[in-house]
Amino acid sequence: MGLPQFLDIEFAATATGYLPTAMAWSLADGRMKTVVVTPEDDWLPDDPDDHELDLTYLQEQGAPALDVVQEMSEDLGDTTVFVDGLDPDESLLEWLFESLGRPLPFEVTTVDRLIHGVDSGELEDWRRELMVTHGLEPQLPESGVYALLLLARDAGLIQGMEAGEL
Structure with missing residues (x-):
């Protein structure tokens, strides 16, 4: 069994x-993936001033939403994925998969x-303190995932990893 994701x-x-505009997720081996999401045309309001x-x-920087969903399904399928519980991550995931006609293949719950x-x-x-201590940018999803990995390590859930190994 790998690390919590x-x-x-x-x-x-x-x-x-x-x-959703960008997302990051960790893999069972501790590596992390980050992606910017190109929105589908039908997701956008007709009036450009409404967003x-x-x-x-x-x-320019994003990946097609369908590609993101397929990659997440491959990486996270049949597992439980943990979120910080501060943002609407779970509802955003459900909406993203549903809008592309795909079932959400993994369970999402809070840390x-x-x-x-x-x-x-x-x-x-504790998470906020770790973000400050490690100089992480709170608006970057990869910082959020890294802080959750650190939280799990410091809680004793990730064994054998020193601070520099995450």
């Missing part, structure tokens, strides 16, 4: 809801289901 999503607001998306950046004996407020303080 974590996921974080960056998103933007539109007039009709939220759209705060940098479409040029997303189109407090993994780390026992610490309430969610204390976990968030």
